Amino acid sequence: xxxxxxxxxxxxxxxxxxxxxxxxxxxxxxxxxxxxxxxxxxxxxxxxxxxxxxxxxxxxxxxxxxxxxxxxxxxxxxxxxxxxxxxxxxxxxxxxxxxxxxxxxxxxxxxxxxxxxxxxxxxxxxxxxxxxxxxxxxxxxxxxxxxxxxxxxxxxxxxxxxxxxxxxx
Amino acid sequence: xxxxxxxxxxxxxxxxxxxxxxxxxxxxxxxxxxxxxxxxxxxxxxxxxxxxxxxxxxxxxxxxxxxxxxxxxxxxxxxxxxxxxxxxxxxxxxxxxxxxxxxxxxxxxxxxxxxxxxxxxxxxxxxxxxxxxxxxxxxxxxxxxxxxxxxxxxxxxxxxxxxxxxxxxxxxxxxxxxxxxxxxxxxxxxxxxxxxxxxxxxxxxxxxxxxxxxxxxxxxxxxxxxxxxxxxxxxxxxxxxxxxxxxxxxxxxxxxxxxxxxxxxxxxxxxxxxxxxxxxxxxxxxxxxxxxxxxxxxxxxxxxxxxxxxxxxxxxxxxxxxxxxxxxxxxxxxxxxxxxxxxxxxxxxxxxxxxxxxxxxxxxxxxxxxxxxxxxxxxxxxxxxx
Numbered sequence: 001x002x003x004x005x006x007x008x009x010x011x012x013x014x015x016x017x018x019x020x021x022x023x024x025x026x027x028x029x030x031x032x033x034x035x036x037x038x039x040x041x042x043x044x045x046x047x048x049x050x051x052x053x054x055x056x057x058x059x060x061x062x063x064x065x066x067x068x069x070x071x072x073x074x075x076x077x078x079x080x081x082x083x084x085x086x087x088x089x090x091x092x093x094x095x096x097x098x099x100x101x102x103x104x105x106x107x108x109x110x111x112x113x114x115x116x117x118x119x120x121x122x123x124x125x126x127x128x129x130x131x132x133x134x135x136x137x138x139x140x141x142x143x144x145x146x147x148x149x150x151x152x153x154x155x156x157x158x159x160x161x162x163x164x165x166x167x168x169x
Numbered sequence: 170x171x172x173x174x175x176x177x178x179x180x181x182x183x184x185x186x187x188x189x190x191x192x193x194x195x196x197x198x199x200x201x202x203x204x205x206x207x208x209x210x211x212x213x214x215x216x217x218x219x220x221x222x223x224x225x226x227x228x229x230x231x232x233x234x235x236x237x238x239x240x241x242x243x244x245x246x247x248x249x250x251x252x253x254x255x256x257x258x259x260x261x262x263x264x265x266x267x268x269x270x271x272x273x274x275x276x277x278x279x280x281x282x283x284x285x286x287x288x289x290x291x292x293x294x295x296x297x298x299x300x301x302x303x304x305x306x307x308x309x310x311x312x313x314x315x316x317x318x319x320x321x322x323x324x325x326x327x328x329x330x331x332x333x334x335x336x337x338x339x340x341x342x343x344x345x346x347x348x349x350x351x352x353x354x355x356x357x358x359x360x361x362x363x364x365x366x367x368x369x370x371x372x373x374x375x376x377x378x379x380x381x382x383x384x385x386x387x388x389x390x391x392x393x394x395x396x397x398x399x400x401x402x403x404x405x406x407x408x409x410x411x412x413x414x415x416x417x418x419x420x421x422x423x424x425x426x427x428x429x430x431x432x433x434x435x436x437x438x439x440x441x442x443x444x445x446x447x448x449x450x451x452x453x454x455x456x457x458x459x460x461x462x463x464x465x466x467x468x469x470x471x472x473x474x475x476x477x478x479x480x481x482x483x484x485x486x487x488x489x490x491x492x493x494x495x496x497x498x499x500x501x502x503x504x505x506x507x508x509x510x511x512x513x514x515x516x517x518x519x520x521x522x523x524x525x526x527x528x529x530x531x532x533x534x535x536x537x538x539x540x541x542x543x544x545x546x547x548x549x550x551x552x553x554x555x
Contacts, residue, residue: 019463030470037492038477044487063339089346090514095484108338115340122345123513125356127484129299132343139339146338 046074050094057105072134096120096131176401209354216244220264227275242304266290347513364476367501374451395546396539430515439507442528446500449535503527
């Protein structure tokens with residue numbers, strides 16, 4: 001019996017055993033289809049967030065629209081109180097809460113820099129990161145636009161505004 | 170003919186004799202759980218090395234570097250004189266990011282020319298990349314706000330607080346709910362262990378039937394005892410797995426462990442349903458395939474990718490329907506939902522009715538296995554009477 005014959009015999013024995021064929025060939029094919037399946041969407045998008053708007057002003061509504069417009073966050077509705085929003089998170093209807101303080105608009109205009117609180121479910125890191133990314137982006141943009149309009153009102157060139165701090169990229 | 174108690178005793182003897190089954194039931198899961206816990210024992214990633222190329226070398230650039238260094242996630246103690254050297258280090262993995270500070274940072278900042286600090290981070294490591302990115306971004310915006318406050322005060326805004334408000338019109342307070350310090354160990358280990366455990370439960374259920382098949386021929390046993398054989402096996406396997414499950418839950422969420430806000434009874438109910446469902450799946454695989462290799466390869470195919478489908482690392486709501494349906498078939502994905510709801514949210518029974526119901530539905534393979542055994546018993550009884 002030559003070496004070549006041995007190899008051919010080995011192949012024959014391999015192909016005759018269905019369970020080995022299933023593991024070696026079928027397994028690879030199934031795994032390569034199955035394993036990437038959960039990640040097929042690649043990026044988590046439009047994470048559901050519930051808003052508690054204690055201000056109900058034009059500016060707070062604008063902020064909510066801006067947050068909703070980000071690809072990361074989807075505002076599913078408004079809650080009257082913090083408790084209602086919390087229930088929505090516990091029911092897994094929402095993954096995060098955005099709470100806008102009362103007198104938000106007044107504080108922005110009078111330069112008191114109000115605090116928006118964002119809470120995300122950190123039991124799921126990727127969900128948390130996505131909600132954070134979206135909300136941070138939107139409020140950063142709102143902050144910048146507030147700054148620009150205030151500077152224009154005070155007679156400064158808006159050009160100056162975009163030029164006075166370091167950029168990060 | 171053995172009575173039920175003797176059948177249970179026979180199962181224990183079977184385990185005592187079969188060294189492999191013993192390992193897969195007792196010390197192998199324990200060893201792997203400890204290994205995983207040890208790997209992630211640091212919990213929170215801190216001091217990730219980041220390289221700095223400082224072309225300016227001024228007091229301002231030094232201050233900026235101090236701000237980066239003050240972020241707990243990164244440490245900037247590696248300085249490079251050129252970009253090439255820094256990128257070489259980034260490529261060979263000794264650092265996770267490179268921050269390049271341009272020449273004239275100080276003078277450009279004073280002139281209001283908005284110098285550009287570039288940061289390059291290795292996002293091949295998604296989680297590390299995200300951490301480094303947010304640490305750099307956070308340090309940078311704090312620094313920027315400071316610069317702008319000084320600028321505003323130099324332009325005649327008298328009060329620091331007012332100047333700060335003008336620099337940052339809207340502030341954000343971010344709260345990570347349920348895992349307050351973003352602990353990686355709590356996030357990953359509490360999900361990896363049930364995923365590995367599921368593999369062991371299903372595999373040992375198959376191995377237990379294999380052991381009987383090797384010893385005294387399974388068909389003979391089934392025709393003689395019918396579903397009673399499965400009941401004996403189930404009671405023994407269930408006891409061992411329930412103890413294992415209770416042990417790792419106590420280690421993770423017991424006194425001194427991570428937060429446990431819910432009820433232990435609900436959590437254990439979920440766990441027990443999962444054990445029954447998994448053992449049922451193992452039984453069914455072997456009763457259908459009647460071949461150890463084939464049944465175990467199906468077990469591997471079914472349970473091994475479970476971690477990806479659990480929806481912990483990637484949100485289940487963003488999966489395609491095919492992935493969602495595969496996920497629905499895996500007992501562990503429903504169990505993990507219960508575990509997170511109970512330990513983190515501390516929700517009531519009503520909130521987790523969905524996953525509990527799904528787990529109960531996944532006990533169907535157990536009923537199917539019992540039915541198969543029952544049918545085989547009656548058939549052989551009929552044959553015997555003829």
